[in-house]
Amino acid sequence: MDNKDKISDTFLALNYLNLSKNYSKSDLKPKLNINMVWDVYLNPLKYQNQINEFLKNKGFSDAYFLILKNEGCIYQTKLNAASNDRVFSRSSNEFKIEIVKSNKNEDEHYLIFKIINDIELQLSNLYVICDNESECIKLPILNDKQAQILIKKSDNFFNLITNPNAEIFIR
Amino acid sequence: MKKYTVIIPTTNNVVGINDIVKEDPLVSSVICENNNLEALPISPFYNSFVKSPTGIIEKLVGHPSFRIDITKPIHNGKSWQLAIAIAHIFLKNNILNFSNENQLLTKKTEEIIWASGTINSNLEIKKINYLDQKIYNSMNFLKNCIKNEVQVHIVLSIQNKDDFNSLLPNNEFLKEAIKTKLIKVLFFNDLYGLFDHLNLKNILKKPTKRPSFFKKSKKTLSLLSIIFVTILFALMFNNVWQKTSPLLNLNDNKNYSLLLTTLKTYRYGNFTERVVAYFYDYIQTLQANEINKQMRINFIPYNDLESNKLKCIPGSKSIDHECNLNLEVLNIGVDTVFLWALKFSNVNLEDKGIQNTNKKSDIVNGMIKSNEAFLIDIKNSHEPIMLLIVYSKEFDIKIIDWLKRVDREKSLLETTIKRIKALGYGYTINSIKNVKLIENKI
Numbered sequence: 001m002d003n004k005d006k007i008s009d010t011f012l013a014l015n016y017l018n019l020s021k022n023y024s025k026s027d028l029k030p031k032l033n034i035n036m037v038w039d040v041y042l043n044p045l046k047y048q049n050q051i052n053e054f055l056k057n058k059g060f061s062d063a064y065f066l067i068l069k070n071e072g073c074i075y076q077t078k079l080n081a082a083s084n085d086r087v088f089s090r091s092s093n094e095f096k097i098e099i100v101k102s103n104k105n106e107d108e109h110y111l112i113f114k115i116i117n118d119i120e121l122q123l124s125n126l127y128v129i130c131d132n133e134s135e136c137i138k139l140p141i142l143n144d145k146q147a148q149i150l151i152k153k154s155d156n157f158f159n160l161i162t163n164p165n166a167e168i169f170i171r
Numbered sequence: 172m173k174k175y176t177v178i179i180p181t182t183n184n185v186v187g188i189n190d191i192v193k194e195d196p197l198v199s200s201v202i203c204e205n206n207n208l209e210a211l212p213i214s215p216f217y218n219s220f221v222k223s224p225t226g227i228i229e230k231l232v233g234h235p236s237f238r239i240d241i242t243k244p245i246h247n248g249k250s251w252q253l254a255i256a257i258a259h260i261f262l263k264n265n266i267l268n269f270s271n272e273n274q275l276l277t278k279k280t281e282e283i284i285w286a287s288g289t290i291n292s293n294l295e296i297k298k299i300n301y302l303d304q305k306i307y308n309s310m311n312f313l314k315n316c317i318k319n320e321v322q323v324h325i326v327l328s329i330q331n332k333d334d335f336n337s338l339l340p341n342n343e344f345l346k347e348a349i350k351t352k353l354i355k356v357l358f359f360n361d362l363y364g365l366f367d368h369l370n371l372k373n374i375l376k377k378p379t380k381r382p383s384f385f386k387k388s389k390k391t392l393s394l395l396s397i398i399f400v401t402i403l404f405a406l407m408f409n410n411v412w413q414k415t416s417p418l419l420n421l422n423d424n425k426n427y428s429l430l431l432t433t434l435k436t437y438r439y440g441n442f443t444e445r446v447v448a449y450f451y452d453y454i455q456t457l458q459a460n461e462i463n464k465q466m467r468i469n470f471i472p473y474n475d476l477e478s479n480k481l482k483c484i485p486g487s488k489s490i491d492h493e494c495n496l497n498l499e500v501l502n503i504g505v506d507t508v509f510l511w512a513l514k515f516s517n518v519n520l521e522d523k524g525i526q527n528t529n530k531k532s533d534i535v536n537g538m539i540k541s542n543e544a545f546l547i548d549i550k551n552s553h554e555p556i557m558l559l560i561v562y563s564k565e566f567d568i569k570i571i572d573w574l575k576r577v578d579r580e581k582s583l584l585e586t587t588i589k590r591i592k593a594l595g596y597g598y599t600i601n602s603i604k605n606v607k608l609i610e611n612k613i
Contacts, residue, residue, distance in 0.1 A: 098197060100194075100195045100197050100198050101195070102192075102194065102198075102238065103192050103193060103194055103195070104190065104192040104194075104206075104238050104240075105206070108208065110194070110197075110198045112197060112198065112199075140210070143199075143215045146199070148198065148199050148201070148210070150201070150203070150208040150209070150210065151208070152208065
């Protein structure tokens with residue numbers, strides 16, 4: 001990264017700091033480092049193992065998802081579900097998610113992710129946010145616009161992604 | 172039925188199969204290590220190997236999605252295809268014994284299939300690389316099998332035969348184990364060969380080549396065409412016969428006037444009638460020609476006076492008017508022929524003022540046996556005469572009547588000839604002219 005890019009990134013970070021004025025002072029976590037947020041956004045693979053820890057910080061996750069939304073990602077909003085039942089299939093114009101139970105183990109499920117249209121973005125992580133919780137999972141290489149991940153029913157990720165109130169970001 | 176344990180040799184490990192589970196068809200097939208959640212990197216290749224139309228497992232076992240767990244990871248390559256395909260077929264037929272995570276041989280293990288090779292869509296087994304490394308890595312496992320008295324089948328492509336044989340001189344254990352038949356090394360062209368060898372032909376049998384639908388259709392079409400053409404010919408023959416039989420009956424009953432009328436109608440009738448008339452005429456013409464061929468006519472001039480004898484030499488086309496004339500009709504055929512000869516003048520009697528009724532027709536008839544001759548004396552006349560001779564193999568009394576009518580009415584000659592031809596009788600017409608010959612002597 002040359003100096004020009006660094007300056008540009010710093011201005012963008014400052015811009016997001018201004019956005020943080022929308023939050024009341026008491027809501028902000030004392031140790032939120034916007035440079036770190038920005039770095040995680042730019043280098044998701046570098047922070048692959050730490051991202052879930054970072055997302056536990058509400059300030060970080062709010063700023064991070066705001067950056068994601070503004071800077072480019074594919075996204076699904078909360079579902080207008082009639083009940084609070086778990087959702088095993090959801091789709092938007094951009095992608096579709098199916099969760100299929102494994103016949104081998106009741107605790108295991110397949111998360112099948114399909115992109116509907118071609119996308120120029122490099123998709124490496126799938127983020128799910130529900131209420132004040134968020135989780136991230138690394139996407140495998142897409143094969144024929146499709147990826148499949150084995151998830152455990154007992155994991156929090158499963159709870160979040162099957163929750164109709166969850167929002168999904170993929171970037 | 173005996174159960175087999177399938178082993179996948181790799182360049183790093185000897186890998187056993189833990190579990191194979193049918194998954195929802197929506198799911199892409201995956202290979203995992205020892206029930207872990209993470210799919211191994213070869214999973215997309217395994218999915219392509221399973222799912223039709225590219226894959227063969229779905230075609231072999233009828234399900235498109237599986238999860239396989241193996242005891243050690245496989246990171247790349249495709250030599251696992253042969254062992255995995257065998258394992259799928261064995262599982263479907265309930266003769267597969269799974270290995271444990273830490274124990275490839277279990278108490279249930281009866282026989283081992285150690286297989287390495289790739290398979291194409293025709294189930295042909297193809298050559299693999301690094302066979303020496305795979306054998307080397309499997310040595311401890313193979314020794315353990317021998318120790319536990321478990322029969323081992325090493326299954327390879329026939330294309331690897333030379334590679335394997337080149338390893339033997341340096342491997343005393345393997346040489347000895349093969350010699351004592353504790354290890355059997357099997358080389359095959361295709362997967363069918365293995366199942367045939369293991370007496371499991373009923374599980375995987377080479378499909379016999381059946382004629383394609385088009386070929387089948389072609390055969391059916393040919394058969395239908397033959398039937399159609401046969402029926403068409405039968406109908407045509409029936410139609411022709413319907414029209415021909417009345418003609419034959421009329422001919423047999425000698426009802427000539429009706430026969431000729433019917434023939435005339437047929438000649439201007441529909442297609443079948445025209446065909447019948449044509450063939451009838453053709454056959455009658457053949458018959459007439461046959462009779463004509465066996466008859467020979469010779470005109471023999473003669474004169475009793477010694478002075479005129481020289482003028483009447485046979486064989487000349489012109490005969491002196493002083494000569495009398497005999498007609499010799501010779502039958503050179505085998506069958507007896509009946510003959511009717513009419514001598515008549517070209518000039519109508521009415522033109523000469525002679526009453527028809529008073530004139531007696533100059534008709535001769537007779538029978539000529541084989542190789543006999545019939546002699547007719549043609550009296551000398553100063554008028555030109557015509558000779559109409561009719562031949563038949565059967566005697567027909569009506570012919571005399573027809574000739575008499577011609578004698579009375581010359582215009583009936585053409586009609587009578589048509590009638591004679593139609594009935595298949597032979598005939599000849601000769602004209603004897605009375606001419607004055609002027610020779611230029613100087």
